[in-house]
Amino acid sequence: MELLTLLLGLLVSAVLCFYAWSSMYRPQNLPPGPTPLPVLGNLLQLKTGQMVDSLQQMHRKYGDVYTLYLGPRRVVVLCGYDAVKEALVDQGEDFGARGLLPAIELYSQGHGVIFSNGDRWKQLRRHTLMSLKNFGMGKRTIEERIKEEAISLAEEFKKTEGAHINPTAYFSQVASNIICSIIFGKRYGYDDPQFLQLMHIIDEIFRAMSSFWGQLFDIFNVVMKHLPGPHHHAAQIAYQLDKFVLERIEEARKTLDPTSPRSMIDTFLIKMEEEKSDPSTVFCMKNFLTNTSSLFVAGTETLSTTLRHGFLLLLKYPHIKCKVQEEIDRVIGRQRVPEPEDRSSMPYTDAVIHEIQRYANVLPMNLPHAVANDTQFRGFTIPKGTDVFPILAFVLRDPKYFQDPFAFNPDHFLDDNGSFKKNKAFMVFSTGKRACLGENLARLEIFIFLTTILQRFDISAPENTESIDISPQMVGFSNIPPTYKISFKPR
Structure with missing residues (x-):
């Protein structure tokens, strides 16, 4: 009798598991994809630290649009320029929501312009763009x-x-100081204790998100968010x-003049005061802090990582570095600061900068999107709330738009006459409604920093060029260059 009861219990459990599995993973006109396992989904087919390579293998088998499961979490993956542009631009309203970022969600809780959705996102985006315009992009002061x-x-x-030095800390400090000048209205000396504390915090955040536990949390978030551990x-x-x-x-509040804001902090304080009687206002302290902190980390890490990639690539290809310096000498000279x-007037330098950004591919996975409604896409039905991964790595290496996508070659952005040519698949800053808010600022920073340094210094590595490894390494959701040393000798 006990054996019969046990067998009956096992049978009922198996039926319930099968029912749960079939309900969770039933196709429902979704894009094709690998068959998921109960509970695990497709996790066994994904390699930690090699996510893009894993997705590339699925891309070859299932095409430009496919479905996979991170545990019970359903994700639709978009590959190549055409699919990403069709989703984020042509159907921007449908694909414009922010998807889940588990390691960050614990902190952000859906606040801040990068992580929010709906009306909160619209209001914060409008205010952030206005502040960037007033204190950053397009202003002579920020230049x-x-x-x-x-x-x-x-x-x-x-x-x-x-x-020969490791340039990482230098590039992080210079990137962070620009964000400081916009948000706080001031810069810090490189040896300022407060500034060093800030750099330490930003570095620790990046390390935690990029660690084994951080990556594991992003994949197994359904279970791990309830468990204590280093993933928090x-x-x-x-x-x-x-x-x-x-x-x-x-500090800013003590000297605030509402008629003359000096920084992004001032504008948010003024807005909070204006709407303090509205209980539903999005201009609250949580949004203030999350907005500021996320802009700090994003603005510091992406720029500093791009600069590290850039100078490593120029070490690897000294003939390209020499051509950039020749153009700098011809157009700018060595006496005045680049403008x-x-x-x-510098098409070759412009092409090199674009190619650095394309090859470096700093955010290969992009930030996740989600569909705001039940959405029809290329004959498939994507249910509301489904996360979408528009993979920038596959756009920036789309062979349809880049002749030799895995090689570093400035000719990708030069025509037969040596003039700069645009390439619509250059989506380094993503595209559509969720494109990077600081794109114009980042373009300006990279140009000024790269040309100013190459105008004044010759660079060299301690090893020969053949030994230099330039392969981007995926750490967390970012591509970083291998650690290297570089010498800056005055020209």
Whole structure:
């Protein structure tokens, strides 16, 4: 009798598991994809740290649009320029929601312009764009600040007296200082204790998100969010950044003049005061802190990582570096600081910068999107709330638009006459409604920093060029260059 009861229990359990599995993973006119396992989904087919390679294998088998499961979490993957553009631009309203970022969600809780949705996102985006316009993009003041920061960086490199150094900390500091000037209205000296504390916090956040536990949490979030462990470290460190920002907010509040805002902090404080009687306002302290902290991390890490990639690639290909320096000498000379307007007269340098960004592919996975409604796409039905991965790696290496996509070649952006040519598949900053808010600022920063340093210094590596490894390494959801050393000798 006991054996019969046990067998009956096992049978009922098996039926329930099968029912749950079939209900969860029933096709329902979804795009094709690998068959998922109960509970695990397709996790066994994904390699931690090699996510893009795993998705590329599925791309070859299932095409430009396919479905996979991260545990019970359904994800539709978009591959190549045509599919990504069709979704994010042509059907931008449907694909414009922010998808799940598990390691960050613990901290953000859907706040801040990068992680929010709906009306909250629309209002925060409008305010953030206005603030960036007033204190950053398109303003002569920010151009001057970037040039001043580039000169400060050059002075720091001059102090190294041509020794071979790891440039990581230098590029992080210069990137962070530009964000500081926009958000706080001031820059910091590279040895300022407060600034060093800020850099330490940002580095710790990135390390936590990129760690084995951080990556594991992004995949197994359904279970791991309920368990204690090191995968919660990124959120804990983010609260330290909140504390740093909060101290700056209190400093700004003491000297705030509502008629003359000096920074993004001032504009948000003014907006909070204007709407303090509205209980539903999005201009609250949580959105303030999350907005500020996320812009800090995003603006620092993406720019500094791009600069690290850029100088490594120029070490690997010294003939390209020499051609850039020849163009700098011809157009700018060695006496004055490069100006943003110089870029239009420097097609080769412009092409090299674009190719650095394309090859580096800093955010290969993009940030996840989600469909806001039940959506028809290429004959398939994608249910509301489904996460969407528009993979930038497959756009920036789309053989339909780049002749030799896995090679570093500035000719991808040059015509037969040596003039700069645009390429619509250049989606480094993503596209559509969720495209990077700081795109124009980042373009300006990269041009000024790269040309200012190459104008003043020759660069070299301690090893021969054949030994230099330039392969981007995926850490978390970012591509970083291998660690290297570089010498800056005055020209």
